Structure formats: structure tokens, C-alpha cells
Amino acid sequence: MPCPCCQPPDIDGIESFFDSARAKTEADAYLRAGLDGRSARLIAYLLRNAGGQLRLLDIGGGVGGVHYELLRRGVADSAVAVEASSAYIEAARSIGRELGLDDRVNYLHADFARSADAIDAADAVILDRVICCYPLLDDLLNASADKAGRFLALSYPRAKWWVFLTFKLFNLFLRLKRSNFRTYLHPHSEVHAIAAKKGLEPVHADTQGLWQITVFARA
Ligand SMILES: C[S@@+](CC[C@H](N)C(=O)[O-])C[C@H]1O[C@@H](n2cnc3c(N)ncnc32)[C@H](O)[C@@H]1O
Numbered sequence: 019m020p021c022p023c024c025q026p027p028d029i030d031g032i033e034s035f036f037d038s039a040r041a042k043t044e045a046d047a048y049l050r051a052g053l054d055g056r057s058a059r060l061i062a063y064l065l066r067n068a069g070g071q072l073r074l075l076d077i078g079g080g081v082g083g084v085h086y087e088l089l090r091r092g093v094a095d096s097a098v099a100v101e102a103s104s105a106y107i108e109a110a111r112s113i114g115r116e117l118g119l120d121d122r123v124n125y126l127h128a129d130f131a132r133s134a135d136a137i138d139a140a141d142a143v144i145l146d147r148v149i150c151c152y153p154l155l156d157d158l159l160n161a162s163a164d165k166a167g168r169f170l171a172l173s174y175p176r177a178k179w180w181v182f183l184t185f186k187l188f189n190l191f192l193r194l195k196r197s198n199f200r201t202y203l204h205p206h207s208e209v210h211a212i213a214a215k216k217g218l219e220p221v222h223a224d225t226q227g228l229w230q231i232t233v234f235a236r237a
Pocket residue numbers: 032033036057077078079080081100101102103106128129130131145146147148151152158
């Protein structure tokens with residue numbers, strides 16, 4: 019089997035894994051209970067340090083909890099959400115209508131790494147549990163960092179043996195289910211190296227369960 023880093027990313031795998039049933043479960047959870055703990059921790063630094071209203075670029079924003087929360091709390095004035103799953107975009111739009119915030123978010127159905135040239139920069143770029151869904155870290159993170167005017171906020175799997183094992187077992191489960199979707203454990207050193215090369219330095223680190231949270235800011 020060829021190395022995943024040499025293959026074109028399987029966006030169909032993402033589209034079929036992040037389907038309407040999964041989107042509905044996540045949308046219901048957000049409307050019932052608000053932002054989950056990981057996403058709340060991811061935006062905590064932005065809530066404290068925005069110093070004005072941010073323009074957001076939420077890449078792989080799912081059903082939209084992170085950008086809706088930042089809009090609701092007055093830290094953001096607008097958002098562009100780039101999503102590879104059409105079902106998640108539909109769910110996010112529906113939440114936006116329910117919250118009366120749909121006119122402040124522009125949704126684009128795309129693989130961000132393949133369409134970044136057509137997308138404007140923003141004050142804060144967010145990738146919450148996204149780089150672990152995409153094989154080509156270089157393509158996705160370089161393009162994301164280029165768009166980050168002030169902040170690049172990421173969550174991704176922690177570098178712990180039990181997290182490694184969890185993701186390996188999950189990939190085995192996906193393989194047995196004949197899903198085309200896979201998860202990827204990109205080395206933290208590569209994440210930091212790409213951010214540093216783009217002039218972004220780490221200003222905040224936290225963890226939540228399986229997840230590492232890192233916020234980078236433009237030096
Ligand atoms: C695990 S979900 C996380 C959703 C949301 N950020 C959250 O934490 O609840 C990963 C999301 O990233 C999206 N995604 C993955 N790679 C992407 C890419 N290259 N461009 C746009 N969206 C992408 C998927 O469609 C999926 O909705």
C-alpha cells in the first residue's frame with residue numbers, strides 16, 4: 019500500500035464519515051449543552067486576549083460551535099467556515115438560523131488545503147480536531163498559518179502512548195468497517211516547526227483528555 023503522505027487526500031472518506039447522522043448528533047449536543055470542554059479550552063485564550071472583535075477563519079469547523087460561541091460572546095464579528103463535509107455545513111447553517119447568527123458566517127464547502135488561494139486571511143484561524151483528519155500536514159497547516167493575521171488556534175491528539183494506541187485502534191476499526199476515512203498522528207515537532215517558519219510562536223498550551231491545545235500568535 020502506498021504511503022498516505024504520497025496519495026491525494028481522500029475527501030470522499032471525510033464526506034462519508036462526517037455524514038448527516040453524525041452532524042445531527044453533534045448539532046443536538048451543542049444546542050443542548052453548549053460547547054464541549056475541549057473547544058471551550060481552545061477558545062479560552064482568544065476570549066481573554068482578543069482585544070477587539072476578530073474576523074475568524076474556522077477550518078473544519080464542524081457544526082460551528084466554536085465560531086458561534088465566539089460570535090455570541092462578542093469576541094468575533096464575522097466568520098468564514100471552510101468544511102469538507104456538506105452535512106456538517108447544513109447542520110451549522112441550521113444552528114446559525116436558530117441563533118440568529120447565520121448572516122455573520124460565510125460557509126464554503128471545500129478542502130481548505132486545496133482551495134486556500136481563494137480564501138481571505140483572518141485575525142484568528144482555528145483548526146479544532148482537524149489536522150488529525152487530514153494526511154498532508156504540510157499542505158493544510160502551511161496554508162492555514164499563511165491566513166493567520168494574529169492567532170492560529172489548534173487542537174490535535176496528545177503525544178502520549180495511550181493516545182497513540184486509541185487512534186491506532188480507531189483506524190483498525192475504520193478499516194474493518196471498510197471506511198475510507200483515517201486519522202493521522204502528526205508529530206508535534208512538525209506542527210511547531212511549521213508555525214515557527216510562518217512567524218507564529220506558541221503563547222498558550224493546555225490539554226483536555228486525548229487532546230493537545232496550542233494557540234500560536236504572530237510574533
Ligand atoms: C473531528 S471533526 C471536528 C469538527 C469541529 N472542529 C469540532 O471540533 O467539533 C473534523 C472536521 O474537519 C473537517 N475537515 C477535515 N479536513 C478538512 C480540510 N482539509 N478542509 C476542510 N475541512 C476539513 C471534516 O469535514 C470534519 O468536519
